Amino acid sequence: MTRPGDPTEQEWVDDHAGPVVRPYAVTGGRARPVTGTFDLISLVTATRNEVGSESGLGPEHVAIVGLCQRIQSVAEIAAHLDLPVGTVRVLLGDLAARSLVQVREPRATPAGLPDEHVFEAVINGLRAL
Amino acid sequence: MDYGRSERPAGAAPLPTAIKILIAGGFGVGKTTMVGAVSETRPLRTEEVLTETGIGIDDLSGVEEKSTTTVAMDFGRITISDDLVLYLFGTPGQDRFWFVWDELALGALGAVVLADTRRLADCFPSIDYFEGRGTPFVVAVNCFEGARTFRLDEVQAALDLDPGVPVVLCDARQRESAKEVLITLLEHAMKLREARRRAAGD
Ligand SMILES: Nc1nc2c(ncn2[C@@H]2O[C@H](COP(=O)(O)OP(=O)(O)OP(=O)(O)O)[C@@H](O)[C@H]2O)c(=O)[nH]1
Numbered sequence: 016m017t018r019p020g021d022p023t024e025q026e027w028v029d030d031h032a033g034p035v036v037r038p039y040a041v042t043g044g045r046a047r048p049v050t051g052t053f054d055l056i057s058l059v060t061a062t063r064n065e066v067g068s069e070s071g072l073g074p075e076h077v078a079i080v081g082l083c084q085r086i087q088s089v090a091e092i093a094a095h096l097d098l099p100v101g102t103v104r105v106l107l108g109d110l111a112a113r114s115l116v117q118v119r120e121p122r123a124t125p126a127g128l129p130d131e132h133v134f135e136a137v138i139n140g141l142r143a144l
Numbered sequence: 145m146d147y148g149r150s151e152r153p154a155g156a157a158p159l160p161t162a163i164k165i166l167i168a169g170g171f172g173v174g175k176t177t178m179v180g181a182v183s184e185t186r187p188l189r190t191e192e193v194l195t196e197t198g199i200g201i202d203d204l205s206g207v208e209e210k211s212t213t214t215v216a217m218d219f220g221r222i223t224i225s226d227d228l229v230l231y232l233f234g235t236p237g238q239d240r241f242w243f244v245w246d247e248l249a250l251g252a253l254g255a256v257v258l259a260d261t262r263r264l265a266d267c268f269p270s271i272d273y274f275e276g277r278g279t280p281f282v283v284a285v286n287c288f289e290g291a292r293t294f295r296l297d298e299v300q301a302a303l304d305l306d307p308g309v310p311v312v313l314c315d316a317r318q319r320e321s322a323k324e325v326l327i328t329l330l331e332h333a334m335k336l337r338e339a340r341r342r343a344a345g346d
């Protein structure tokens with residue numbers, strides 16, 4: 016299996032690679048993250064200012080750490096890097112496994128809806144916009 | 145992009161909570177417009193690549209045989225406070241991609257169903273979906289030029305809505321109007337939440 020950062024990765028990112036192949040190349044063909052579930056609105060922050068090349072990570076991993084110097088949702092990371100969400104989830108799994116990012120999953124709401132104070136805060140926040 | 149190196153002291157403050165609201169409705173009804181009108185930045189776009197076959201995904205040699213579909217979602221962000229971030233998601237085309245809707249609807253505070261009175265039936269699938277799921281929603285009639293003006297109770301009846309479901313007029317291009325719609329939704333969702341809590345008997 017091709018790992019991110021492998022020299023062979025180039026083969027998959029050339030002009031012949033379609034939009035479907037490229038995401039697979041970025042993740043080395045993996046479809047699922049090694050750890051974590053990563054909701055679209057899970058919030059991610061980097062735990063370091065940068066990652067060196069020593070870590071064996073690919074350029075997309077490094078780009079995520081750069082982006083996540085500010086808190087970003089999974090959806091925002093995918094949009095800014097122009098990668099499918101599934102690909103970003105795999106990359107985030109790699110980073111989480113190395114403790115390079117911290118992730119906050121959205122509050123689980125088994126009963127369906129969150130606390131009243133969340134609604135009030137959002138209403139007040141919108142009014143103040 | 146240059147983010148200050150010292151900007152993020154590791155583990156300093158807890159990460160905020162993220163919440164979301166969905167903006168649904170038929171094709172071209174103004175979903176992306178509404179997301180953009182009220183968000184901090186212009187709408188962002190994210191894609192899910194869906195693979196028809198679930199097996200053999202780890203095998204690169206199988207890639208070209210799989211049939212894949214790309215589903216695009218528009219979204220925007222509104223920072224409510226240091227510990228609360230609201231995301232607005234425009235839902236992708238109705239009738240297909242219901243499992244993407246399921247992912248979007250999970251944990252959502254509620255949904256805005258945009259309607260165009262020139263083709264009211266276009267929003268039926270959205271309404272059916274949120275009714276079926278029990279997701280709080282409001283119907284916002286987007287006022288396009290040249291649309292015959294309906295009374296809101298006519299729209300309510302035509303859509304066969306539960307009398308408790310708010311129906312409001314809006315202009316999806318206007319920030320204030322979009323804000324009002326969202327506030328109406330949140331107030332409605334709060335009421336529903338309270339009613340359900342009481343019905344559950346505590
Ligand atoms: N007159 C008028 N035009 C609007 C309004 N809202 C949106 N439009 C226009 O309608 C067109 C479609 O709006 P979009 O926001 O792209 O609609 P959408 O629901 O995201 O469309 P799809 O994602 O393609 O289904 C655009 O040209 C908008 O400028 C409105 O309130 N009034």
Ligand SMILES: [Mg+2]
Pocket residue numbers: 175176177218234
């Ligand atoms: Mg759109």
